[in-house]
Amino acid sequence: MIALLGHRPRSVDESKSATANSSVAAQQSRPRIGVLVLSPGFVKSFRLCYFRRKKMESQDIKYVGIDCGKKSLEVVRINSEGSLKERRQFSTTEIGINNLLKWLTQNDIVGLEAGSQSFRIAKSILNKGIQVIVLNPGDLATIYQSLKKTDKEDSLKIARLIQRFPIEELPTVPVPTDEEEDNRRLCSEQENWTRQLTQGKNRLHSLFTQAGLTHITKKHLRTKANRETSVASLPSRYQKEAERILKVLDLVEQNLKLIEEETKDALKKNPAYVQTIMSMPGIGMITSLAILSYMGDCKRFSSAKQAAYYVGLVPRVDISGDSAYYGRIVNRGCHSIRRVIVQAAWSLVRCQHGGKLKEFYERLYSKKGAKKSIIAVSRKMIEVLYSMIRTGTLFDSMPEEVLYRKLAQYGLM
Numbered sequence: 001m002i003a004l005l006g007h008r009p010r011s012v013d014e015s016k017s018a019t020a021n022s023s024v025a026a027q028q029s030r031p032r033i034g035v036l037v038l039s040p041g042f043v044k045s046f047r048l049c050y051f052r053r054k055k056m057e058s059q060d061i062k063y064v065g066i067d068c069g070k071k072s073l074e075v076v077r078i079n080s081e082g083s084l085k086e087r088r089q090f091s092t093t094e095i096g097i098n099n100l101l102k103w104l105t106q107n108d109i110v111g112l113e114a115g116s117q118s119f120r121i122a123k124s125i126l127n128k129g130i131q132v133i134v135l136n137p138g139d140l141a142t143i144y145q146s147l148k149k150t151d152k153e154d155s156l157k158i159a160r161l162i163q164r165f166p167i168e169e170l171p172t173v174p175v176p177t178d179e180e181e182d183n184r185r186l187c188s189e190q191e192n193w194t195r196q197l198t199q200g201k202n203r204l205h206s207l208f209t210q211a212g213l214t215h216i217t218k219k220h221l222r223t224k225a226n227r228e229t230s231v232a233s234l235p236s237r238y239q240k241e242a243e244r245i246l247k248v249l250d251l252v253e254q255n256l257k258l259i260e261e262e263t264k265d266a267l268k269k270n271p272a273y274v275q276t277i278m279s280m281p282g283i284g285m286i287t288s289l290a291i292l293s294y295m296g297d298c299k300r301f302s303s304a305k306q307a308a309y310y311v312g313l314v315p316r317v318d319i320s321g322d323s324a325y326y327g328r329i330v331n332r333g334c335h336s337i338r339r340v341i342v343q344a345a346w347s348l349v350r351c352q353h354g355g356k357l358k359e360f361y362e363r364l365y366s367k368k369g370a371k372k373s374i375i376a377v378s379r380k381m382i383e384v385l386y387s388m389i390r391t392g393t394l395f396d397s398m399p400e401e402v403l404y405r406k407l408a409q410y411g412l413m
Contacts, residue, residue: 060079060080060107061080061107061108061109062077062078062079062080062085062105062107062108062109063077063078063079063080063108063109063111063159063160063162063163064076064077064104064108064109064110064111064159065078065110065111065112065154065155065156065157065158065159065160065161065162066110066111066112066121066155066158067112067113067151067152067154067155067158068092068112068113068115068117068118068121069092069151070092071091071092072089072090072091072092072096072151073089073090073091073092073096073100073121074087074089074151074152074154074155075087075088075089075090075100075103075155076088076152076155076156076159077108077159078156078159078160078163080163082160082163082164084156087152088103090103092117092121097121097124100121100125101124101125101128104125104128104130105130106129106130108130108131109130109131109133109162110122110125110130110131110132110133111132111133111134111135111158111159111161111162112132112133112134112135112158113134113135113136113137113140113154113158114134114135114136114137114173115137118134119134119175119176119181122134122175123175126175132175133162133167133170133172134172134173134174134175135158135161135162135170135171135172135173136171136172136173138171138332139171140158140161140171174300179269180293180294180296182266183266183289183292183293184293184294184336186259186262186263186266186289186293187286187289187290187293187336188336189259190256190259190263190286190289191336191339193252193255193256193259194256196248196252197249197252197253197256200245200248200249200252201218201221201222201249202218203245204221204227204231204242204245204246204249205217205218205221207234207238207241207242207245208230208234210238211234211235211238213233213234216230216233224246224249224250224253227246227249228246231243231246260285263285263286263289264285264410264411264412266289266292267285267288267289267292267412268412270292271412272392273292273389274288274292274407274412275394275403275407276388276389276392276393276394277291277292277385277388277389278403278406278407278410278412279388279394279395279398279403280344280348280381280384280385280388280395280398281347281348281351281353281354281355281395281397281398282343282344282345282346282347282348282351282381283344284344284347284410285410285412286340287337287340287341287343287344290336290337290340290341291337291385293336294334294336294337295307295310295337295385295386295389297389297390298386298389298390299390301386303386304382304383304384304386304387305383307382307383307385307386308379308382308383309333310333310334311333311334311337311338311341311379311382312329312330312331312332312333312334312335312338313329313333313338313341313375313378313379313382314329314330314379315327315328315329315330316328316329316330329375337382338378341378341381341382342374342375342378344378344381345361345374345375345377345378345381346374348361348377348381349361349362349374349377353397353398353399353402354397355395355396355397355398356397357377357380357381357384360376360377360380361373361374361376361377364376364377
């Protein structure tokens with residue numbers, strides 16, 4: 001046996017031991033192989049998602065921004081990198097909208113601001129199967145704070161806005177159904193005619209003041225019969241103008257009666273919904289129609305606070321460090337609900353079935369006064385209505401016989 005320099009020859013036992021150790025080390029260093037068993041359903045779903053993603057990546061998605069004018073639409077299309085590809089202009093007529101639909105493709109994502117014509121255009125695009133994002137113009141500070149504001153620039157900024165941000169981060173507005181749009185238009189018309197009725201009565205009352213008949217108050221001008229009796233006492237020089245005002249007031253009241261009948265028909269289509277919200281004291285037909293039209297089933301609100309924010313019954317908040325400032329309520333939100341819910345709050349605090357909301361008002365009244373307390377009650381009403389609508393429960397302090405009598409009084413039974 002020849003021994004290497006610096007090494008002594010190993011015995012047979014040492015050789016066997018070295019061989020065993022080397023085999024153990026090899027087994028430990030060898031990677032372990034596990035077996036993952038996948039179900040056929042999982043494999044099918046994985047392949048479907050994989051090829052769908054590849055298909056989306058292969059498609060050249062474009063972003064289209066539309067600025068809606070009264071007579072024309074400024075339209076711009078950009079690619080996924082934000083580069084300008086094409087500009088077009090279409091009219092807002094039916095022919096123009098059809099030409100817009102022909103120009104759009106299935107790979108387009110369309111964005112436009114909410115406005116008087118936006119929902120009509122958005123519905124036409126949605127019916128073609130193209131994704132539409134309707135944006136809240138009150139939150140688009142990038143457009144309204146710009147130094148250069150034209151229709152072409154606005155459409156380009158809208159396109160780049162929907163290209164840069166995911167839809168979850170954009171101030172979107174849900175597209176209402178045809179029924180919701182009709183009800184909203186009815187709310188707006190009722191408010192318009194009511195304002196004209198008030199203006200006419202104020203103008204008629206001013207004639208009595210000019211004539212020196214200061215004992216005639218607005219209470220004497222509420223009904224048609226009382227107005228005619230009061231006008232008969234005016235001097236002849238005021239008679240002609242007063243008679244013209246009476247004709248206008250008669251026409252306005254006739255239109256309001258027609259709107260009242262249409263409101264009943266709209267509410268009768270949703271009897272369970274109306275019964276739920278009218279179980280709260282102070283809620284009448286006009287308030288019910290506004291809540292039905294704008295809040296709906298409340299599923300788009302994640303919480304009661306978000307519903308109150310939507311109506312605009314939240315204060316301005318400025319918190320920095322140790323200082324916290326809560327200002328007036330924000331000058332935004334759903335005007336149609338806010339104007340009627342405040343009136344409903346006044347009725348609720350005078351009702352004997354006001355329950356905890358009435359107690360809440362009485363606690364605040366001594367500290368904040370009537371006006372601030374009513375705004376706080378209005379917000380509480382919206383938050384409670386949100387919970388009632390989502391769960392379908394009635395207002396707890398309203399007796400059933402009083403509720404049924406209330407519905408019968410409005411002709412909703």
